Amino acid sequence: MITRRGLLKAFGGFIAAGFASSAYAVGVEPMLRLRTVTYRIVPPGWPTGQTLRLVALADIHACEPWMSAARIRGICEHANTLGGDIVLLLGDYLSSMRAVWGKVPPADWAAALSILKAPLGVHAVLGNHDWWDDLEAQAAGGGETFSHRMLREAGIAVYSNRAVRIETMTGAFWLAGLEDQIALRPGRQWNRGGFVGLDDLPGTLAQVTDDAPLILMAHEPDVFPRVPSRVSLTLSGHTHGGQVRLFGYSPMVPSAYGNRYAYGHVVEDGRHLCVSGGLGCSIAPIRFGSPPEIMVVELG
Template sequence: MITRRGFMTLVGGGFASFAALGGYAFAVEPLARLSIARYRVIPPGWTPGLKLRLVALADLHACEPWMPADRIISICKRANSLGGDAILLLGDYASGMNFVTRHVHSSEWSKALSTLQAPLGVHAVMGNHDWWEDRTAQKSGGGETFAHRALMGVGIEVHSNRAIRLEKDGFGFWIAGLEDQLALRPGKIWNRRRMAGLDDLDGTLAQVTDEAPVILLAHEPDIFPKVPPRVSLTLSGHTHGGQVRLAGYSPVVPSRFGDRYAYGHIVEEDRNLIVSGGLGCSIAPVRLGVPPEIVVVDLG
């Protein structure tokens, strides 16, 4: 039979453990950790002899104190050291939280991202928060956001339903980037009753003019069931791995598919998707079991 002292010790120990776990999730994992998630993929029909390394960054959500400009520069320095043939930015550069001491201006985070370097360039798509934080873009229902302009202003390729052909060692491949699938919020403007996307998968892939492999950048992974086998690899962010992921499961995921596309390498019907756990935080500055990460993908 447990004594009163034993009961109080048990309760006190449980409270201390809970407090320590909360402190870690709030102050350590989001701020002090940076992991490298590595994947090796040989998609069906991949060009023999084409060896390609892609380095991907997702969901920075620039703000202070969680993701200031100097931390972004440090992340970029680490990304540059990983030997990527191309560096891919998967959207959500703007903050998605109110728990901030200061919002980092697009001129600051884009200047930090301009330090990224790769032989085949730096390529970006937009995320939902890049659209949601731009009231002018919401009113116009399209066009360019401040995030588009900031990235293009520092020389970063922005793909808005656009595909381009690149070459490495004489072998061609395509990078195709979708505009965001949740770009326009509900509201009185344009009588929108639900989220509206500006993505055009068919139109983007129609720009591919040969049989070279296609790498698709899509901020939200929910597009994946519609992606044809012609695409060798789809890369996404958005979910943050749920921000809390324990025993390989995320209880809350911003996806209509729940945990199905929450994180990691997913293979369905010989089609490949990799979902990054991202770098920053959205809604609340908490991460547990899914530390900020840079993704490295070796193809071929």
């Protein structure tokens, strides 16, 4: 028999559980947890004997207190211990969240990123927030953002619709990076419609001049249906794994494809995509079931 006292105890338990879950989602998972997720992939046509270990960081979203310069530096120090042949940064170094104590000066987050090291270097693309938060770049309708400049000054190669051939001890590969797919926000005089992308997939791939494997960095995964089989692997961030993820499902994903490209290793028609859950937060400083992560991909 259910008594009034029993109902009150149950209700109190639900309230306590709600407070505990909220405290974890705000104070523990986004700030205190960091995991490394590793994928081992042999894409179709990958050369026998050629190996490559990628370490990828996405969606840093520098801000106080959630992603301070000191925390970014600590994450980078840990990334340096993962034995990557190359480090890839997948965009969104800036934060647009309102629930912050303050911004991290660009010079500070760039200095933290500058400690990243790998035999084949550190390479980056930009994300939508790097464009959205740069009012001069928005007014100009393109060109270059201050994030481009800060990354270069930190010794990091920045890719804006560019492909570069890289030689390794086990074979060469191409690394390509797209400019952001929703870089320009609506509302400017020259842009009365929706978001405008500055990505050029055909132009970027046209720079590849031989049959060495090709790896593509694209901040948003929504480009993946247009990526040809010539690309061995596409790497993306942006979605944060939905930030809230239960039983492999996220109720809100910033993608036109919903959960299709929300997180993890996706294979479609023999083509491979890896979407990082990222490190920081967007809109709200909440993560539940999608802790901050560094993504490692072992190829070959």
